[in-house]
Amino acid sequence: MWMTELPPFVPFFIAALLALITRGRTRNLILLATPVLGGLHLWLDVSPGIVSSVSIMEYSLELMRTDRLSLLFGYLFHIATFIAVIFAWHVRDTTQKVSSMLYAGSALGAVFAGDLITLFIFWELLAVSSVFLVWARRSERALRAGMRYLVIQVSSGLLLLAGALLHYDQTGSLSFDYIGLEVPAGFENLGGWLIFLAFGIKCAFPFLHNWLTDAYPEATPTGTVFLSVFTTKVAVYALARGFPGTEILIYIGAAMTCFPIFFAVIENDLRRVLAYSMINQIGFMVCGVGVGTALALNGAVAHAFNDVLFKGLLFMSMGAVLYRAGNTNGSDLGGLYKSMPKTAALCIVGACSISAFPLFSGFVSKSMVMAALIEQGYDYIWIMLLFASAGVFHHAGIKIPYFAFFAKDAGIRTHEAPDNMPIAMSIAAILCLFIGSHPQTLYALLPWEVEYWPYDTTHVLSQLQLLFFSALAFVWLNKQGLYPPELHAINIDAEWLYRKLLPEVANGVYSSSQSVRRRLALSTKTSLKDAAKTISDTRFARLHLATSWPTGSMVFWIAVILGFFLLADVIH
């Protein structure tokens, strides 16, 4: 079609430019054609092993480097963009159209980046282009959440840049390959740690995760769908390339699978529930990267692939609900299956996929990570992930569809979402089912060579038992009245540190410094007054030397002096 060395982000940036100057159907067709043509080109013409770079001021930026790992994410991002563009077909807002293309292009740029500087450039572009999808909601809350998101994302980029430079200083290389934390040991390897932290922020490591739960639910109905695809998956890709087999990732990943599910159970905003559930799913991937065997790494990237589809599907269904019902609060919704049956059914497909029901996509990838953990002897981590698996079903698999579409009838009578939305969701749902029932198709694309087959009696039976008894627990808890009701409330999280504590401390410091300043000013004023009074009481006061002179008299005396000099000059 076109030259194989053309970096995949280029068509997307051109499409973003065209989206600025075109409108309506023409623009939509351009945006739809971009991932289709780009994806076909990548699939048919581009093979692993291509390297192409450009030189800027004697520095060579490796804009394209293909191998099976980067190609897999490349295919994924094209498919996801295709689906998201259809989902956003009805949107007329130029800001969103342009920024979503720039954002998708930046993700492709990052994934195909061969060196750390190129990665840094696209890392920052991801941040800057995506924030407009939050701001496009055009509310005060979204503006503020977007600002916080931007600060955190840009900081991640700065850490990456600093880390890259230190890494260069140490190793003499900027190529984006295995980085690791081991050599040299400890904080001698500051560069590696900084890069690790930069990836960790975008990956939503514990305590660094609140940008995700803060900003994603504030974005536009369609914007969140784009957001859910790219940033975190680029980060997972980066970890898989830079830090495979880094043991600390296993523990970080296990923590990520477990803690968000508690928040998800008591969260009211269903899109925020999905944001927490996203951290939980990334936890499985991070765990897989940490284990670092071929099976685990394949599991991690396969799960990233599947997560984009089923999490995208769930975010789309909640986007459709937001679009029609005006909110996604569990407390205000219910009974929507009556007006939005298609959305409800498609949401359930997404819910089954994320819960890893056999024949749905989550099952065929999550099980790889679990199997790898047992293989390597991480029994307790495996138990944590098993707990998280039951928890996923509980909060994402049951809670999301139940409170939005069933539960009590909230009396909302609306229409089914506009046609483009169910079409986009159907494509995602079909892919979820296809991958779940034909896992060999996905396995054939995976970067590492390994034999694995998820469907055996043991595995199917144990997973079904786990899930159905989790469902039973949900029913039982509801019947007993033990299930926490959906409430209009928020729950504080690590973000409390910078959204509450830090501002309060800063306010405290400011107001106490203000009162110190006031007191200081007052005491200076009184002592000056006292001094003035003392002087005015002396004999000098009579000579008008100690009183304050008006500016007018000063001007007068200067005029007198100047006049004197002029006169003297004339006479001379």
Place this chain on the structure above:
Amino acid sequence: MSASDKKKHLFDDPRHVSLLLRVLYVICALLFVLDFVLHRHTKLAWEELTGFYAIFGFVACVTLVLVATQLRRILKRKEDYYDVDD
């Protein structure tokens, strides 16, 4: 509007809800019984326990919800909690 209001929907009838629940109970019972019939290839000692996955799933979810309910007491704030000082 009024037409769709009057229309009877699937779960408006409580019999349908209880039918669904009964189906769930039967499936659960069947799955538990299958543990005696089929042999699971176990790799860990825990797994050998009959009904391990079933019991684990139930207990995990109940624990999750009960702990989360307690956590809510500590973590819950008003919706405008972060907006107050703005």
